[in-house]
Amino acid sequence: MELDGKVPSGPVQDKWDKYKIDGLKLVNPANKRKYKAIVVGTGLAGASAAASLGELGYNVEAFCYQESPRRAHSIGAQGGINAAKNYQNDGDSIYRLFYDTIKGGDFRAREANVYRLAQLSTAIIDLCVAQGIPFTREYGGLLANRSFGGTQVSRTFYSRGQTGQQLLLGAYQAMMAQVQAGRVTVRGRREMVDLVLVDGEAKGVIMRNLRTGELESYAADAVILASGGYSTVFNLSTNAVGSNVGAAMRAYRKGAYFSNPCYTQIHPTCIPFSGSHQSKLTLMSESLRNDGRVWVPRQKGDTRHPSQIPEQERDYYLERKYPSFGNLSPRDISSRAAKEVCDEGRGVGDTGYAVYLDFEDAFNRLGSEIMDERYGNLFEIYQQITGEDVHEQMRMRIYPAPHYTMGGLWVDYNLQSNVPGLFVLGEANFSDHGANRLGASALMQGLADGYFIIPYTIGNYFARTNPGQVDTDRSEFAQCREEVERRNKELMAIQGNKTAHELRIELGDVMLDNVGMSRSRESLQTALKEIARVRDEFWNNLKVPGTDKALNQELEQAWRLAESLDFAEVMAHDALNREESCGCHFRVEYQTEDGEALRNDREYAYVSAWEFKGVGREPVMHKEPLEFEEVSPSTRSYK
Amino acid sequence: MEFLLRVWRQAGPDAPGGFEEYRARDVKEDMSILEMLDQVNQDLVKEGRDPIVFESDCREGICGVCGLVIEGVPHGEPKKTTTCELRMRHFREGQTITIEPFRAGALPIIKDLMVDRTALDQLIQSGGYVSSRTGSSPEANTIPVAKQDQEEAMDAAECIGCGACVAACPNASAMLFTGAKVSHLAKLPQGRPEAARRVTAMTGRMQELGFGNCSNHYECQAVCPKDIHVKFISRMNREFIKALFKKKN
Incomplete structure (x- = not known):
């Protein structure tokens, strides 16, 4: 069977705007309060969806397995969020962000979705600034940008090395404002253990109350899954130890299709594996690649201290193989290249499965103060884990680790799965990153889905259904x-x-x-x-x-x-x-x-x-x- | 490495609790204290005993869920570290390590080392946000913000909401947590319109929830894994006084 992505017709630039006018029905403001949506997961996608649906006047019941929605693993994202603002006057545009994302995804994403994502990127930054998110700024008081892998413009907005934390807290706070307003209810320590279908449409969930062990039933007019990805299927990833594919799998068992599950991203810059006791791998934001140079010794089994290895005996393999992108090559290419040199026996560190990320040039060029401003917290994390001070060593050892998953439940242009009434947002869906996601695009997608897409498309679904038809007695x-x-x-x-x-x-x-x-x-x-x-x-x-x-x-x-x-x-x-x-x-x-x-x-x-x-x-x-x-x-x- | 652990066990919120001792063997110095507890728990499960309940998620010091009191100090020594980041290389071989939950009336124990921190969510809910509806924001660069203001806002915004400040305070006060949020938003032009309402609501809620007041011990800053400065408590107090005058007008 061929699936229909329900992509609107017309030029790609006009699809979303035109669709909002003649494709999507609206729900009358007085009727909105009669509808209820369940949101599973309170990361960037879930919390932003709950907040914006609450603002519109819908009733929302949001669930997370963590004790508090503020602990969702979006909080771990370090590097930044992309937006086509062109504040740097370096030739960025919506079209360029769209093209970079499609190309970065190796032409395996749905074009119309990606264009819409690039279009919405700028509104996300406006909203986040209005929420009081302390993005890093320049001395003139305007927003700063940095560059990221896979692009040749600087379009990434960031809050030191904790962009995910700040954006998540923004979305969480917006959601808590709606809790205060009485439109959103948040229930923590709940794990979704089943999706309930009534006449083939998603109308509720079964939750296990993790505190008491009781099973609880919740009914609604639609269910939104924003339960994240599936990297924890690998032994050791950068995901939280609780992150899991359970909610998506429950939906899959109930008939929702799972798309492109083989697309999994291995992040090139993580602290290497050290022993079997380890419970997770820690990511070092790839923004480090802006100022770091990746290398291994030219000779196999070279065990000299890195500072003793002269320049001509080092292989800066990314710069050598990919001269125009160099250390900023996309994630998949950088990761595979690291594995290749280690498989050849040129890896470093105790296990031989690590490469150097060298900051000597950057420290000399920029000085400690600027380096600390850019990467101070990352240097601290590195020291905590390995016991080594980057200021003394001038370099880190890194290795790729499973990080993000591009595959997910299949959704159409409305972010609705093939099960009517089941919407899937953020990392949990498959839609925008194709076979590879560019850095700083996950935060952008999670927030675009939650703040700016689902409020329109769920309204279209509600407009065709009568509210409150199902209760948990069924x-x-x-x-x-x-x-x-x-x-x-x-x-x-x-x-x-x-x-x-x-x-x-x-x-x-x-x-x-x-x-x-x-x-x-x-x-x-x-x-x-x-x-x-x-x-x-x-x-x-x-x-x-x-x-x-x-x-x-x-x-x-x-x-x-x-x-x-x-x-x-x-x-x-x-x-x-x-x-x-x-x-x-x-x-x-x-x-x-x-x-x-x-x-x-x-x-x-x-x-x-x-x-x-x-x-x-x-x-x-x-x-x-x-x-x-x-x-x-x-x-x-x-x- | 090998350690003797004294761990607080408590079956439920109202059950009596007490210390029990466990041997931790084959501990590597690169392990985090939570990875050591994972290992102890594996043995307990295999022996058919009840594993120690504790919370953790991101295991990289940012989600804020993993607070334990280690040797009497929330998150343990050294400073500026969450429990999940605390490596065993900081302990002496053979040492006895005492592990307890955070203790404060407003953060009741659920089981063993797991506590209920929903009071912190309720504090945010009472006003810890900017009411900025999706869709109505001005262009992001319309209002420039001085770099030092943004940096100071960020210093406060780095709070991970772990509650160690409450656990360390002799008054079980949440002034550092609340002060950090009030200051983060008050420092930015976007947060000013609601500054008075926010500080009044949040401090009022803090009292209702049973948190104590600040009497300048500064234990909170000493244990804060993100090194949030007590100056944010002073800033909150200034905002509070400003709000009082505003009300009178």
């Missing part, structure tokens, strides 16, 4: 609760010998080794076998202590892992199906002579959308063909 809710209850009982009854933590690492290693930075037909087939093996072990040898009717952190982990295991399989199927290399999806069979990704537009210029057919049964793939009206897909070159 049998559909009882059925879902029973199903969840049964699954919990099953998990509790196994009483085997392995903890969820151990099994999570087993799955994570399988994924990292076989479905990670590079993949092959063989590795993916191995992955499918291994996933099935770990799942089998999980359902036969898992140990969860305590009871499901109380606070039980082990059960929470087990539940999330059960979802991850089923998800991992879809991801491997998708990677196996896509017999080309594009963006972050690198199939070793499909590469050019110089080892670059070899795309196949004739056969694979489509979005995959997987339909659930039962656990252990192969999912069925549907396609949405990608049509390029505005740009013609070219070979990405950063040389």
Whole structure:
């Protein structure tokens, strides 16, 4: 079946504006208060959606697994947020941001969505400044910008190294203002354990109250999922330890299609892995690449202290291979290049899986004060973790780590999934980044979806439905609760010998080794076998202590892992199906002579959308063909 | 490395609590204290015992959920560190380490080391925002903001809302948390229109929620993982007095 993305007709520049006038119905202000939306997840996308829907007068019930919405993992984003303001007079424009994003995504994103994102980018900055977000400024009092990987203009706005924190707190505060106004209710410590469909439309959710263990039913006129990505399927990522794909998987089980799950981004600049005790990897914002130079020794096994290695014996491999973008090459290219030199045996540090990010030139050029202003907090984080002071060493050791996932639930131009009434925002959907996301674009997308798109498109859905048709007394809710209850009982009854933590690492290693930075037909087939093996072990040898009717952190982990295991399989199927290399999806069979990704537009210029057919049964793939009206897909070159 | 842990265990909000001892073996000096607790918990689960409940999420010092009192100090020594960032290399081999939850009337214990910090959300809800509706913002560069004002606002805005300031204060005051938000927004032109209303509402709510007042111990700044300065408490007091005069007019 071919999916219809419902992209409006007309020139790409006019689509959104025209669609708002003749494509989208409005809800009368007096009627808005009769409608209610559920928002699952309170990161940038969820909190901004809850805030703006509350401002419009809708009722919103927002949920998060964390104790407070302010703890959502958007808070971890460091580098910045893009916007086509052209404040630097360096040739930026909406069209350029659009083109950079489409190209950065290796021509695997829906053109109309990306153009809309670029258009909305400027309004996001206006709103954030009005909310009191302390973006870094120049001495004249105007907003500062910095450059980021994959672009040749400076369009990134930032708040020191904590841009995600400041934007999230802005959205959280806007949402809390609506809580005060009585239009939004926030319920923390709730995990979405099922999506409730009534007559085929999303009308509610089942939540597990993590504090009491009770299952709770909530009904609404529509459900918005903004539950983030799935990087935690890998062993060690930059995501929070609680981040998980559970909510999206519950929707997938209920018929929502999962798109492009094989597109996962490995971030090039993280603090390297140090031992099996580690619970996560810490990202060092790639803004560091503005002033840092990446290198490894020319000789294999060169164990000299880096300061003893003379200039001519260093290989600045990014500058060598990609002279025009150099250290600012896109994330996928930089990550793969790091893996390549380490696989060759030229990596540094204890494990041999690290490269240097060198600031010696930058310190000499700019001095400590300016360097600290730009990167002070990153230097502190680095010192805390490794015990090394960058001011003395003049360099860091870095290595790529799983970070962001471009795939997600399939949505149309309205951000509605194929299940009517189910909208998906932010990292949880697949829509804007294609096969690779550019730096500082995740924050932009999360906020565009939540502040500026969903308020229009959900209204269009509401305008066609009568409010308040469903309450939690309906049998559909009882059925879902029973199903969840049964699954919990099953998990509790196994009483085997392995903890969820151990099994999570087993799955994570399988994924990292076989479905990670590079993949092959063989590795993916191995992955499918291994996933099935770990799942089998999980359902036969898992140990969860305590009871499901109380606070039980082990059960929470087990539940999330059960979802991850089923998800991992879809991801491997998708990677196996896509017999080309594009963006972050690198199939070793499909590469050019110089080892670059070899795309196949004739056969694979489509979005995959997987339909659930039962656990252990192969999912069925549907396609949405990608049509390029505005740009013609070219070979990405950063040389 | 090896340590003896004395950990506070408490089954529920109203249950009596007490210390229990655990041995932590095979501890690496690069481990964070939470990774050590993860390891202890794995052993407890395997032995069929109840694992220690504690909270964490980002594990990189920004989400603010992981506060524990370590050896009597919220987030432990050294300074400017959250619990999740605290590495075992800062402890002595064989040392006994006492681990407790944050303690304050307004932050009740849920279980073991997990506390309820929704009072901090309620403080923000009472006025910790700029009422700026989506869609009605002026162009971002319309109002220039002096760099030093923006920097000072950012110094305050870096608060991660962990509640260590409350836990460290002999009065269980939330003045540093509230002062940071009041100052962040008061320092920027966008926050001025509501400055008086904000400080009045937030300080009023602080009292209702059972937080104490500031009596200048400055323990809050000493334990703050983001080094939020007590000058923001003074600024809040100034804003509060200004607001009083405004009301009289």
